[in-house]
Amino acid sequence: MRYRKKNRKGYMRTLEAFLAFFITFIFVVFVVLKGVSPKGSKTPLDILSALEQRDDFRECVYAGNATCAQLIVRPYIPSSYDFKVAIGAPAPFKGAKDIYTETVFITSNKTNDYRIVYLYYWPLSG
Known part of the structure; x- marks a missing residue:
């Protein structure tokens, strides 16, 4: 028991x-x-994946013309963001606190050469 x-x-x-x-x-x-x-709820914009197949963007990158690349990228960036494009090497700069980066390799169809495109974007303060 x-x-x-x-x-x-x-x-x-x-x-x-x-x-x-x-x-x-x-x-x-x-x-x-x-x-x-x-x-x-900030999420990356995923811009370079949309641009890497455009021929005009690829031509700007192979020419090393960052200004031309910025003009092509500008319509894809919301107006509440600022951005910077660098080709070949990361660009040292002082930006905002929260910076998003995207990188894409652009390869040539004719040679084994490639270029690296760096896109930095951040929300505008204010």
Whole structure:
């Protein structure tokens, strides 16, 4: 008879522990994490993947003309962003706090030569 009472106490303790864990988990998920908000919903624009197949963009890149490349990229950048294009090597500059970068390799159809295009863009402050 005593043996059964001990078993019941064990089941009750196990049930209590499971219930305590479940209540703590619910508290953490719904109360504590509700106050934590992500830092904005900023997602990369994925611009260079749309431009890498355009012949005029490829010609500007192979000519090393960053100004021409910027003119082609400009319509793809929202007006709330500023941007910079560099060809061949990353361009050192001081920009905003949150800078997004995209890189694409542009290869030639006739030679084994390639160029690397770096696109930096950041939201305008203000």
